[in-house]
Amino acid sequence: MARVSWLHLDVTLSAAACGDEFDLDPEAAHHLGTVLRARVGAEVVVADGRGGWASAELITADRVRLVGEVGHQPRPRPHLHLVQALTKGRKLDEVVRAATELGVDAITPIETERAQVRLEGVRAERARERWRAVARSACEQAHRAWRPEVAPVTRLGPVLPPVLSPSEGLDPSRVVLVALPYAPALPEQLSELTDAVEVVIAIGPEGGFAPGERRRFEAGGVRPVGLGPTVLRTEHAGAAALAVLSAGLGRWAHAPPRGDGR
Numbered sequence: 001m002a003r004v005s006w007l008h009l010d011v012t013l014s015a016a017a018c019g020d021e022f023d024l025d026p027e028a029a030h031h032l033g034t035v036l037r038a039r040v041g042a043e044v045v046v047a048d049g050r051g052g053w054a055s056a057e058l059i060t061a062d063r064v065r066l067v068g069e070v071g072h073q074p075r076p077r078p079h080l081h082l083v084q085a086l087t088k089g090r091k092l093d094e095v096v097r098a099a100t101e102l103g104v105d106a107i108t109p110i111e112t113e114r115a116q117v118r119l120e121g122v123r124a125e126r127a128r129e130r131w132r133a134v135a136r137s138a139c140e141q142a143h144r145a146w147r148p149e150v151a152p153v154t155r156l157g158p159v160l161p162p163v164l165s166p167s168e169g170l171d172p173s174r175v176v177l178v179a180l181p182y183a184p185a186l187p188e189q190l191s192e193l194t195d196a197v198e199v200v201i202a203i204g205p206e207g208g209f210a211p212g213e214r215r216r217f218e219a220g221g222v223r224p225v226g227l228g229p230t231v232l233r234t235e236h237a238g239a240a241a242l243a244v245l246s247a248g249l250g251r252w253a254h255a256p257p258r259g260d261g262r
Contacts, residue, residue, distance in 0.1 A: 006140045013052030021065045029062035049147030073145040076251040079198040081106040085205035086117040091235040096131045098239040100138035108151040114207035124153045173197040176222045183224035190248035201241045
């Protein structure tokens, strides 16, 4: 059976019905027709990035019609949030792509002391738009009905306060992990994360987190974790952590929407 293409639309499908028609954006139409060589009448699956999805057919080069009822994919639990230090070049594009294919729910790029990249103003917004486009494309590749939110570039500090409550101490529903060399292995700590509603994993820059940043992690109740016996590049570490978390916390047990034409 041929693999059915997925398309993410900039609409909400919750109120849509069989027979409704939607326009494709020019980039999606070009990719579908030129790269995938889809023709009028081809079956596709459309999704809205909020869990809604439906079977559809291509009725013109840039328009689709729903041919099935709208389904909704439950969001897997716990919520996985990748906090990634800025990287040189366009390595963060690959971080976003891999994390999205592995099911991440949110991505926050951060500035750190040792990062060799600084993004502000227009450059930061342009980079964010590019990362959001990468996430959208990766969702289509991975057949995901949920699209991760890519936050604006921020500093490390704002990631920490939600971990602590001044009156109650640590919040057990939100666990923040930081990947550090020689820390206790992540798989050995999964049993302590089963009650978490959200798990945040923070990945440092090429030179790692600075000593002052590590002290702030320790003071903020952040849990250090190791990602195996080898040293990973910053652009690979997040994917490794997300794979371990997804498999170990049961997220891979959730059946994806059927999009194979059967």
